[in-house]
Amino acid sequence: MSLIALIGFLLLTGIAAYAQTLTGFAFGLITMGGVGLTGLLSLPDAAMLVSVLTLVNASQMLLKGWRDVAWPEFRLVMMTSLPGILLGFILLSWLAGTRADLLRLVLGFTIIVSSIQLAHKPQALARTSGPLSFLFFGGVAGLMGGMFSTAGPPVVYQFYRQPMAHVVVRETLVTIFALNAVFRTGLVVASGQVPSASTLSGLLAVPVVMAATHLARRYPPPLTQRTMRQIVFLLLFLSGVALGGPALIRLMGSPV
Numbered sequence: 001m002s003l004i005a006l007i008g009f010l011l012l013t014g015i016a017a018y019a020q021t022l023t024g025f026a027f028g029l030i031t032m033g034g035v036g037l038t039g040l041l042s043l044p045d046a047a048m049l050v051s052v053l054t055l056v057n058a059s060q061m062l063l064k065g066w067r068d069v070a071w072p073e074f075r076l077v078m079m080t081s082l083p084g085i086l087l088g089f090i091l092l093s094w095l096a097g098t099r100a101d102l103l104r105l106v107l108g109f110t111i112i113v114s115s116i117q118l119a120h121k122p123q124a125l126a127r128t129s130g131p132l133s134f135l136f137f138g139g140v141a142g143l144m145g146g147m148f149s150t151a152g153p154p155v156v157y158q159f160y161r162q163p164m165a166h167v168v169v170r171e172t173l174v175t176i177f178a179l180n181a182v183f184r185t186g187l188v189v190a191s192g193q194v195p196s197a198s199t200l201s202g203l204l205a206v207p208v209v210m211a212a213t214h215l216a217r218r219y220p221p222p223l224t225q226r227t228m229r230q231i232v233f234l235l236l237f238l239s240g241v242a243l244g245g246p247a248l249i250r251l252m253g254s255p256v
Contacts, residue, residue: 001198005040009049012040013205014212017057019232021216023225025118026232027054028150033111033239036104041202043103043148044096045195048188049202050149051181053209058178060213061171068171070164076131077138077155077176082183084142085151089187092147101247107148108244114153115236119229122161129162145180146187152177 001009012034020027028050035046095103137158145151155176159169188194221228 001041001201006201006204008038009035009040009202010205010208012038013053014208017053017209017212018216019228020057021061021213022220022228023232025152025156026236027057028145028148028152029111029114029236030232030239032107032148032150033236033243036107036243037239041195041199042096043107044092044193045199045202047092047147047149048185048193048195049199049205051184051188052203053205054149054177055181055185056206056209057213058174058181060210061174062178068165068167069175070168070172073128073134073159073162074172074175076134077141077158078179080135080139081142081145081151081155081176081180084139084144085146085180085184086142086187088143088146088148089184089191090146091143093191093193101250104247105244105251108240108242108247110144110148110150111236111240112244114150115233115240117153117157118236119233121229122157125161125163127163129158134158141176142180145184149181149184151180 013031016027016030016034019030031050031053032043032046035041036043040046041049092103095106137154141151141154144154152173155173159173162169164172194200223231
C-alpha cells in the first residue's frame with residue numbers, strides 16, 4: 001500500500017467509524033464501498049482489515065455494555081451466522097480470483113439494497129420474533145459478513161424491530177459484530193490468506209477508529225438521528241451505484 005493509499009484508507013475508516021458510532025451501522029459498508037470505488041487495495045484484503053477494525057470498534061463500545069446483551073437471541077443468530085461467514089468467505093475467494101467485475105457488482109448491489117433497507121426505521125413488533133426469524137437473519141448476515149465484512153444490515157433490521165430497550169439492541173448487535181469479526185479473521189489466518197506487510201500497514205487505522213469513535217460519542221454533530229441516517233443512506237446508495245453500474249456494463253458487454 002502506497003503512502004497516498006494508506007492516507008486515503010485512514011481517512012475512509014475514520015469517517016466510517018464516526019458514522020458507525022452515531023448510527024449503529026455502516027462501518028463495513030462505507031469502508032468497503034470506498035475501497036471498491038477508489039481501488040486503494042483489493043476487496044479481500046480490505047475485508048480482512050475491516051474485520052479487525054470492526055473488532056476494535058466493537059471492543060471499545062463493549063467495555064461497559066456487555067451486561068445488556070440479549071443472550072438468547074444472540075445465540076440464535078450466531079448458530080447460523082458463523083456457517084454463513086464460512087460460505088461467504090469461500091465465495092469471496094472464488095469471485096476475487098476470476099470474476100472481479102462480478103464481485104464489484106455483488107458488492108454494489110449489496111450496498112444499494114442495504115442502504116435502502118437501513119434508510120427506513122423498522123416498524124416495531126408487538127412481541128419478540130420467533131427463533132426461526134433470528135436464525136434466518138443470522139444466516140444472511142453471516143453470508144454478507146463472510147464476503148465483505150458487512151454483516152450489519154440484516155441483523156440491524158431484525159433487532160430494531162424487536163420490543164427491546166435501545167441499549168439492549170445496540171450492545172447485542174455490537175457483540176454479534178465482534179464475534180463475527182473474530183471468526184472471519186481466524187478464517188483468513190487459517191487459509192493462509194493473510195495480506196502482505198505493506199497491506200497490513202492499514203492496521204494503523206486502529207488508533208484512527210478509536211479516536212473517531214471517541215469523538216463521535218463526545219462531540220456528536222448537531223443533527224437528528226433521522227438526518228444522520230439520511231446522509232449515510234445517500235452516501236451508501238451513490239457509492240453502490242457508482243461501484244456496481246460500471247461493472248454491470250462491462251459484464252453485459254463481455255462475450256459469452
